[in-house]
Amino acid sequence: MAELTGVQKQYILHWGEMGTRWGINRTVAQIHALLYLSPRALPAEEIAETLSVARSNVSTSIRELETWGIVRAVHVLGDRREHYESMKDVWEMFRLVIEQRKRREIDPTREMLRRGLADLDPKELGADYTRERLAAMAGFFEAVTELHDQMKRLPTGTVRKLLRMGTKMRRKAG
Amino acid sequence: MAELTGVQKQYILHWGEMGTRWGINRTVAQIHALLYLSPRALPAEEIAETLSVARSNVSTSIRELETWGIVRAVHVLGDRREHYESMKDVWEMFRLVIEQRKRREIDPTREMLRRGLADLDPKELGADYTRERLAAMAGFFEAVTELHDQMKRLPTGTVRKLLRMGTKMRRKAG
DNA sequence: CGTTTCTTTCAGTACAAACTGAATATACAG
DNA sequence: CTGTATATTCAGTTTGTACTGAAAGAAACG
Structure with missing residues (x-):
């Protein structure tokens, strides 16, 4: 998920827009969209880079997604960072x-x-x-x-x- | 509906708050709440006074409620102003x-x-x-x-x- | 028609939520 | 322990939406 394809970009942008209309923070929704499309768990920094938002913003947003129980942190061997993945169901x-x-x-x-x-x-x-x-x-x-x-x-x-x-x-x- | 009772106030404030959480403008939601509770149709000015918002704000908000079809203007004999009432169902x-x-x-x-x-x-x-x-x-x-x-x-x-x-x-x- | 009453529009302002980046805290490796 | 990598918190800033008041526009009245 280093670079986004056109379709992925579309999905993420649309999802963020939908979020705002239902009282859900745009970034939160976009991060969820990104993780949902990603075949592997992503570290916070990569999320921040891909979506061009501050690292701290990702931290807060991820935490909200976690409290909802639709995103969770997983560990990757040989990497100290947390990686985040979305529920797929x-x-x-x-x-x-x-x-x-x-x-x-x-x-x-x-x-x-x-x-x-x-x-x-x-x-x-x-x-x-x-x-x-x-x-x-x-x-x-x-x-x-x-x-x-x-x-x-x-x-x-x-x-x-x-x-x-x-x-x-x-x-x-x- | 000249003065609001405690219960009515509570309802209107709560409804406004709920609105914002679902992407609905607070004033729009409050106006709807007020009209829903009102046994008679209210002119825009009375709405503005009761909720302490600008007359123009009421105008805009009412129009949104009208496009949704849950509020409509009715006429009252001997009064040139539009009176607005909410659907009750x-x-x-x-x-x-x-x-x-x-x-x-x-x-x-x-x-x-x-x-x-x-x-x-x-x-x-x-x-x-x-x-x-x-x-x-x-x-x-x-x-x-x-x-x-x-x-x-x-x-x-x-x-x-x-x-x-x-x-x-x-x-x-x- | 001109006047009055009511409604809508709109440019500017206020406000709340979102976002940033620096500072702080936490976890881990050596 | 010490140093480094990562995560979180938070004060300040930005941004977008809501709101206001003045001005323009309609509609009813005499």
């Missing part, structure tokens, strides 16, 4: 990211809604309407959580089975 | 947002992957490995698209049925 990678974003973002939102409903003083202005809206939103988040839990537990390949079932149910329903 | 709101983010982000990524696979020169360094990685990622995005199409067409309430099915399949499988 795409489904598993997204599952990990989704699981953690749920924990960091969905769960606190659910909690906020629950607390809001509890804290609502029936005497305050428009309490009934506010309760109604909060409850509707809370219901949605409960369902999303349920969906996530299901997915998490489904054996591999079952998602596709469910997709087919969805088709059948849709046909029946008209 | 939570599922439908998220469906709209997801559909459009898919169009703006997932579809172009799918396209990039397809083009990458087509452009890959078999003679360039590591072409086989790159192809393998791109293909794996492309497969994932195809599946996501399929999933999205299914969901889009499912009659209301079917998602919940699928959830229950998932439970059964999981029990059988393990």
Whole structure:
């Protein structure tokens, strides 16, 4: 992965761009893209050179990817440096990211809604309407959580089975 | 909605914060939260005052919410100003947002992957490995698209049925 | 039409997040 | 231990996005 080919460059740039749109640091996303495409683990310095970013930036970004569990350090014989490699199983990678974003973002939102409903003083202005809206939103988040839990537990390949079932149910329903 | 209650404030602030984490402008998210909680349509000026942001900022943000189709302008008798109201159906709101983010982000990524696979020169360094990685990622995005199409067409309430099915399949499988 | 009310646009500014490079810490070899 | 290679931290800087206020543009009114 000393030099990038055109296709690789495209992929890395696009991935970085996508990252920013989903609240993920551009460099973090680019490093992940680079490692994902690399057939071997890469040392931080090589990553920095390839992407033209500071060595320290790579260090921070790698650490974030590690906390997500989609990149890990491996050791190479006769080299003191850490080498980093990306998980290659795409489904598993997204599952990990989704699981953690749920924990960091969905769960606190659910909690906020629950607390809001509890804290609502029936005497305050428009309490009934506010309760109604909060409850509707809370219901949605409960369902999303349920969906996530299901997915998490489904054996591999079952998602596709469910997709087919969805088709059948849709046909029946008209 | 002249003055905000504590619970309403909490909701609006939290929603704004969530927005930023998902690549959605804080003010846009806050305005949406405010309108979602409001039992009546609000004129831009009132929104600006309530959230302490510039009138022009509200204008821009409202326009974005309108392009997503989750906020619309309505007219109030005896008032020349536009009043804005949010859609109240939570599922439908998220469906709209997801559909459009898919169009703006997932579809172009799918396209990039397809083009990458087509452009890959078999003679360039590591072409086989790159192809393998791109293909794996492309497969994932195809599946996501399929999933999205299914969901889009499912009659209301079917998602919940699928959830229950998932439970059964999981029990059988393990 | 001219006036008033409301909305949008836009150039400039403010702010938050990302990034750098130097300093510091850690790990290893001799 | 000492010296060297590598990794991390952090203060300061850069960059990009969000935001403001003034000005221009529309729309309704008399």
